[in-house]
């Protein structure tokens with residue numbers, strides 16, 4: 001393509017502490033969710049575009065054609081029906097800073113990076129005069145349509161997606177910035193990810209969401225999540241780590257309980273996932289240090305704690321999980337400031 005212009009966004013993954021699990025048509029969540037935005041686990045996406053094209057889209061991952069993700073990306077972009085794209089040819093190239101197969105929410109970072117590029121392109125071509133808040137809301141809206149959890153990656157530090165009556169501007173259609181609400185002891189959250197397995201998941205998140213439609217615990221799950229989001233909001237605002245830990249672990253284990261009790265039932269946890277959970281709990285109890293864990297739809301364990309306990313947590317990892325440390329299977333990430341546009 002000649003006369004190429006480009007837009008580049010880096011957008012991070014996020015880790016939910018109240019989980020989005022189950023959705024209605026058009027990516028409307030069954031319940032609200034709350035997440036922390038990560039820092040080092042991000043996707044960088046570059047869109048090169050040329051005018052007077054025919055709407056052609058080429059997708060590359062790490063400079064290589066990627067058929068599977070390319071089909072998903074094209075389907076997503078076409079589904080958005082963005083009229084300004086009609087005469088543009090797009091050449092999209094993405095890479096992740098973390099292994100694609102690590103089981104870290106790559107769809108959240110990938111879809112949010114793509115949505116941010118599309119929103120920038122929309123601004124440019126339509127000469128829209130959006131302020132930063134409107135820009136992010138639009139990007140989050142578009143990201144949600146690609147992957148629900150991606151709607152939360154647009155914002156710094158923490159985000160809520162899904163309508164919560166007591167939270168102004170919260171919506172099922174996009175995430176909101178919740179960074180201003182964090183208590184002083186939740187300003188420097190660390191997320192150390194134990195990479196238990198990097199093999200392909202046996203059941204995807206999309207299939208998991210579908211199984212919630214007729215799940216025997218569906219209504220009680222929706223009720224529980226609505227209660228848990230209020231509890232965790234209270235805990236984070238008021239520096240109540242005890243309550244935070246209770247809710248965070250209940251959410252993680254409920255998510256996997258729902259998988260185990262769906263029809264058909266399935267298990268994504270591995271033996272080491274359970275061993276790591278037990279040892280985190282024991283470490284907390286013996287040392288009276290507020291560390292907790294959460295789990296996404298996979299076997300990896302995310303260990304959450306305040307930065308002030310980093311030294312003790314490092315010692316715990318060295319004594320209990322040295323083989324994970326030595327093999328580079330503990331990814332040390334932390335809460336971050338959200339996406340950045342580099343070009």
Ligand code: DP6
Pocket residue numbers: 015016018019020021027033105107108146147148149150205206209255296297
């Ligand atoms: C377990 O956002 O990956 O990570 O909307 O189908 O793309 P789709 O699902 P996705 O689901 C993520 C579920 C979760 C919990 C969470 O991030 O809230």
